[in-house]
Amino acid sequence: MKKxxxxxLVFLTIFSCGDEVKFNTPAFQGDRENQLxxxxxxxxxxxxxxxxxxxxxxxxxxxxxxxxxxIESTFIVGDIDIIEAQYIDALGTTYSTNNKPDESVSIYPExxxxxxxxxxxxxxxxxxxxxxxxxxxxxxxSVGFTNGIFFKVPLVSGEFPTNPITCFDVETEAE
Numbered sequence: 346m347k348k349x350x351x352x353x354l355v356f357l358t359i360f361s362c363g364d365e366v367k368f369n370t371p372a373f374q375g376d377r378e379n380q381l382x383x384x385x386x387x388x389x390x391x392x393x394x395x396x397x398x399x400x401x402x403x404x405x406x407x408x409x410x411x412x413x414x415x416i417e418s419t420f421i422v423g424d425i426d427i428i429e430a431q432y433i434d435a436l437g438t439t440y441s442t443n444n445k446p447d448e449s450v451s452i453y454p455e456x457x458x459x460x461x462x463x464x465x466x467x468x469x470x471x472x473x474x475x476x477x478x479x480x481x482x483x484x485x486x487s488v489g490f491t492n493g494i495f496f497k498v499p500l501v502s503g504e505f506p507t508n509p510i511t512c513f514d515v516e517t518e519a520e
Contacts, residue, residue, distance in 0.1 A: 373401035375408070375475065375493030377432075384408070387495065389471050391415055391503025396427070397461070399471060399498055405435040408490065410459045410475055415506055417464055422477050423456040430457055430477035432488045440479035440488045447484035454478065457490075469500040 373387035384401030391397055399410045409431040412420040422430045423442040432440045446454050457477025464471055475493035480486065 371470065371495075371497035371499065373399075373408070373495045373498060375490040377488065377490050382406075382408075382490070387498045388501045389498045390501060391505065393503075395506050397471070399459075399473075399495055401495065401498075405437075407431075407433045408493075409433075410495075412459055412461065415461075415464065417461050419458055419460040421456050421458050423454055428459070430459065430475065430479055430490070432479050432490070434488070438481055438486075440481050440486070442477050442479050444480040444482055445484055446480050446487065450480075450485060450487070454480070464505075465497070466505060468497070469505075470497040471500070472496050472498070 371387065373384035375382055382403065384403050386403075387399070387401040389397065389399045395414060397412050397415045401408045409429075410422075411427075411429045411431075413427045420428045422428050426443050428442075430442045434440070442457060455478045457475070459473065459475045459477075461471060461473045463473070473495055475495070476491045477493075478487055478489045
């Protein structure tokens with residue numbers, strides 16, 4: 346009887362232990378104010394002007410990353426208005442890297458970045474990283490995202506440009 350009880354405890358111990366691994370592919374997530382923020386829905390779109398917008402949504406909240414070209418590169422947000430990172434909270438308040446902080450908060454706003462690491466033209470997906478500090482319209486409140494990643498976010502609208510515009514092209518044209 347003791348052997349039967351011991352044998353059933355061994356089997357119960359061995360077969361009840363398990364690791365449930367959950368893969369997050371595709372993904373859009375980041376640390377918002379040191380808390381994990383994981384989007385439940387995400388899309389990428391290319392506008393008629395060639396701008397790439399990658400959006401992640403979680404309930405009524407959303408993060409929107411906009412860059413002016415569909416190329417693998419690092420874009421500095423907060424430097425010029427056409428490169429922007431936005432966060433819209435559940436109450437509808439928009440925080441943007443294009444909003445400058447009030448001088449009582451900060452004189453020199455921190456610039457963030459969006460890095461497009463991989464563009465999979467065959468599967469129409471985008472992979473990269475992001476970090477930013479965005480302010481509300483008054484410039485008094487901010488929301489920061491660090492360690493942000495987007496992995497294999499699918500393109501849902503727009504088409505890949507045949508000849509994307511790069512920073513080098515714009516600099517050459519300006520000269």
